[in-house]
Amino acid sequence: MATSALTFGQTVASSEGMMIDWLTHWVAVHYDPTAFSWHMVPGYVGAMLIIASFVVRTMIPLRALSAGSNLCIILYAYLDGQYPNLVLNTALLPLNIMRMVQMMKLVRRVRSTARGDQTMEWLKPYMTRRRCTHGQFLFRKGDTADTMFYIVSGCFRIPELGIEKVPGEFVGELGLLAPDGRRTQSLECVEAANVLAIRYDHVHELFFQNPDFGFYFMQLASARLFNTLQGLEQELQKYKTEA
Numbered sequence: 001m002a003t004s005a006l007t008f009g010q011t012v013a014s015s016e017g018m019m020i021d022w023l024t025h026w027v028a029v030h031y032d033p034t035a036f037s038w039h040m041v042p043g044y045v046g047a048m049l050i051i052a053s054f055v056v057r058t059m060i061p062l063r064a065l066s067a068g069s070n071l072c073i074i075l076y077a078y079l080d081g082q083y084p085n086l087v088l089n090t091a092l093l094p095l096n097i098m099r100m101v102q103m104m105k106l107v108r109r110v111r112s113t114a115r116g117d118q119t120m121e122w123l124k125p126y127m128t129r130r131r132c133t134h135g136q137f138l139f140r141k142g143d144t145a146d147t148m149f150y151i152v153s154g155c156f157r158i159p160e161l162g163i164e165k166v167p168g169e170f171v172g173e174l175g176l177l178a179p180d181g182r183r184t185q186s187l188e189c190v191e192a193a194n195v196l197a198i199r200y201d202h203v204h205e206l207f208f209q210n211p212d213f214g215f216y217f218m219q220l221a222s223a224r225l226f227n228t229l230q231g232l233e234q235e236l237q238k239y240k241t242e243a
């Protein structure tokens with residue numbers, strides 16, 4: 001029994017020795033010392049940045065990571081003499097930076113519009129001035145809608161809702177969204193006023209030319225719809241209370 005145990009131990013030791021010899025031979029044949037040299041570090045960092053760019057979900061971090069990987073691979077390709085990679089990433093770097101800057105500018109513009117920092121200066125060339133007198137209707141419910149207005153001075157009232165519109169507000173924008181292209185409410189001048197008018201044809205152009213205006217118009221129309229809904233809820237609550 002002792003002899004069997006000794007034989008088994010010798011067999012195991014022989015197998016381990018053969019495995020160590022095989023590993024030593026494999027490393028000697030396949031190991032490349034340059035794979036872990038300092039000039040390979042930019043290539044590994046660039047590879048990790050590329051992988052990270054596939055993980056992020058928004059465009060600005062994606063472009064930033066892509067630009068970072070381009071820089072790393074440019075350095076790696078220059079040190080290692082890989083000129084096709086050098087040319088490719090040198091071409092991609094300015095494109096990624098340009099797209100990142102464009103996206104950052106767009107985000108800033110949308111945030112500025114969301115905060116209400118909207119100026120009328122770039123709209124004025126498309127608008128014409130009109131004067132309104134007391135009792136004049138700028139438009140009536142059911143009229144064909146083809147123009148929206150910006151109140152410069154004076155005061156208007158929406159008879160159907162009993163809501164007053166004051167300087168600094170747009171009116172008539174919901175007609176652009178109405179399925180039948182007609183006014184959904186009337187607008188009466190209750191105090192001599194000046195308005196700036198812009199036709200829907202120009203509004204359509206601005207939608208495509210200026211993303212700020214498209215976002216601003218969306219806010220404008222949704223705010224009007226929410227105000228209308230709030231008024232209806234108040235009327236319903238008043239009716240329930242009286243009943």
